[in-house]
Amino acid sequence: MDTTATTPAPAAVPATTVPAPRRVVVIGGGIGGLALAAGLRRRGFDVVVHERDLDPAATGGYHITLDTAAQDALRELLGPVLHEKLLASASAVRRRPGDVWFDWRGRLLGDLRVRGLDPDSVDVDRITLRLVLAEAVGDALVLGSTCTAVEREPGPGGRVRATFADGSTTHGDLLVGADGPNSLVVRHLSGAPASRPAGVTGVSGRTPAAALDPTEVQRLGPRSSLAVGPGGTGLYVGYLDPDGFAVLDAAHARAAVTTGPTYVWGAMFPDATAPRGLREQRGAPLRDTTLDALRAAGWGEVPLQVLARTDVASVAAYRFTVGPEDARSTAPWPAGSITALGDAVHATPPTAGKGAGTAVVDAHRLVEELTAARAGTRTLHTAVSAFETDLRHRGSAVTALSMATVRRLLVGSTPAGSALTRTTLPLLARSTALRQRLTPGRGSR
Numbered sequence: 001m002d003t004t005a006t007t008p009a010p011a012a013v014p015a016t017t018v019p020a021p022r023r024v025v026v027i028g029g030g031i032g033g034l035a036l037a038a039g040l041r042r043r044g045f046d047v048v049v050h051e052r053d054l055d056p057a058a059t060g061g062y063h064i065t066l067d068t069a070a071q072d073a074l075r076e077l078l079g080p081v082l083h084e085k086l087l088a089s090a091s092a093v094r095r096r097p098g099d100v101w102f103d104w105r106g107r108l109l110g111d112l113r114v115r116g117l118d119p120d121s122v123d124v125d126r127i128t129l130r131l132v133l134a135e136a137v138g139d140a141l142v143l144g145s146t147c148t149a150v151e152r153e154p155g156p157g158g159r160v161r162a163t164f165a166d167g168s169t170t171h172g173d174l175l176v177g178a179d180g181p182n183s184l185v186v187r188h189l190s191g192a193p194a195s196r197p198a199g200v201t202g203v204s205g206r207t208p209a210a211a212l213d214p215t216e217v218q219r220l221g222p223r224s225s226l227a228v229g230p231g232g233t234g235l236y237v238g239y240l241d242p243d244g245f246a247v248l249d250a251a252h253a254r255a256a257v258t259t260g261p262t263y264v265w266g267a268m269f270p271d272a273t274a275p276r277g278l279r280e281q282r283g284a285p286l287r288d289t290t291l292d293a294l295r296a297a298g299w300g301e302v303p304l305q306v307l308a309r310t311d312v313a314s315v316a317a318y319r320f321t322v323g324p325e326d327a328r329s330t331a332p333w334p335a336g337s338i339t340a341l342g343d344a345v346h347a348t349p350p351t352a353g354k355g356a357g358t359a360v361v362d363a364h365r366l367v368e369e370l371t372a373a374r375a376g377t378r379t380l381h382t383a384v385s386a387f388e389t390d391l392r393h394r395g396s397a398v399t400a401l402s403m404a405t406v407r408r409l410l411v412g413s414t415p416a417g418s419a420l421t422r423t424t425l426p427l428l429a430r431s432t433a434l435r436q437r438l439t440p441g442r443g444s445r
């Protein structure tokens with residue numbers, strides 16, 4: 001991250017004095033910032049997004065789950081043509097068999113009940129989602145532009161100013177931080193980062209199903225799964241197939257980066273026992289370090305095939321970060337002409353599959369509030385205040401949900417938790433296998 005010279009946030013201006021924004025400056029062109037700018041543009045606002053990346057396609061990330069609320073928000077934010085393009089590039093959760101869980105030897109344990117999963121969710125490549133959003137934002141997206149400071153000019157109704165690494169500045173009536181975990185804008189607003197390490201480090205990659213042995217494709221199936229191992233280790237394997245499990249029968253509009261059945265995997269290690277230097281590695285060395293660490297924890301070769309045969313260019317490590325889990329600590333600043341949304345406020349580990357969808361809903365709520373302010377039914381600060389009140393509740397609920405799985409992994413990393421994993425899961429695997437022999441075709445496939 002670049003220099004972070006922030007000026008302390010001035011006291012909020014009285015709500016009655018500030019009119020609706022004429023120009024909105026968005027810092028961060030990830031999912032939330034682009035969704036906001038797309039929606040504001042459609043409503044005729046003057047908006048600009050500053051993003052430090054040079055190319056929206058040159059970004060990390062695998063599949064993003066969008067629940068019904070996020071899909072509805074995107075319909076409004078994108079308009080019908082781009083919304084169709086997005087859904088035509090997505091894979092329907094409902095069309096694939098239910099998720100299951102395995103042990104660290106690849107033995108089936110049973111169905112996996114995913115808390116908070118909306119059965120009408122769709123999965124889409126993160127890159128595809130970002131590209132469709134960038135298309136909607138058009139020339140209002142400024143790439144290669146790293147924000148280094150934000151401030152509100154003094155005086156009632158003072159404008160906001162952002163400064164960038166190249167020394168340039170821009171002004172607006174409202175500035176929105178959509179700059180992800182460790183947000184510069186949130187540090188300006190609250191004087192402290194809004195996120196902390198969640199305690200788990202992940203390594204992810206993508207593996208075409210065609211790269212696996214047929215027996216392994218059969219074991220994994222066209223479904224997502226979670227495997228659990230000793231020492232709090234875990235392996236999520238998601239299934240993405242925008243062709244086979246298409247949401248829309250609209251191949252002409254399809255723009256998915258993933259073109260064939262693909263497994264998106266994420267290995268998880270408690271920070272305390274994660275291999276040293278994991279986050280500094282890339283590609284084949286990172287894959288090998290991950291494989292070695294899982295083998296050392298006792299994992300068998302069957303569940304590791306998806307890692308061993310992965311596309312090495314896709315392998316990346318990252319630390320899970322999490323925002324506050326209670327509404328009171330979320331967005332703890334008075335409403336004003338600088339606000340924030342998405343992971344900047346409620347950083348969400350990927351364990352609930354809700355981070356991007358929540359950022360999209362944040363964006364939609366802010367567009368609605370600002371549209372109402374422009375119509376004269378409320379002031380800018382009343383609009384921002386209403387947006388932030390809702391954000392506090394939704395944001396903290398989703399961080400708490402995503403931490404449920406993280407905490408289970410952390411409990412599994414204690415000596416007692418690890419011993420319990422080693423003793424109970426093989427018993428569960430045996431009983432599942434027996435049940436399947438006695439009642440073939442029933443229960444988990």
Ligand SMILES: Cc1cc2nc3c(=O)[nH]c(=O)nc-3n(C[C@H](O)[C@H](O)[C@H](O)COP(=O)(O)OP(=O)(O)OC[C@H]3O[C@@H](n4cnc5c(N)ncnc54)[C@H](O)[C@@H]3O)c2cc1C
Nearest residue numbers: 028030031032052060061062147179180342343355356359
């Ligand atoms: C590389 C990456 C891969 C991800 N992969 C997955 C995944 O596979 N599955 C999943 O469920 N979730 C994934 N996520 C998380 C998910 O995308 C986020 O939860 C969701 O996008 C939240 O949206 P956001 O806009 O708040 O933050 P983000 O999408 O993270 O966007 C923040 C943006 O702000 C930009 N930025 C930060 N600081 C500055 C600055 N000072 N100046 C200008 N720009 C700045 C960043 O470059 C980034 O593009 C990933 C996130 C990232 C960044």
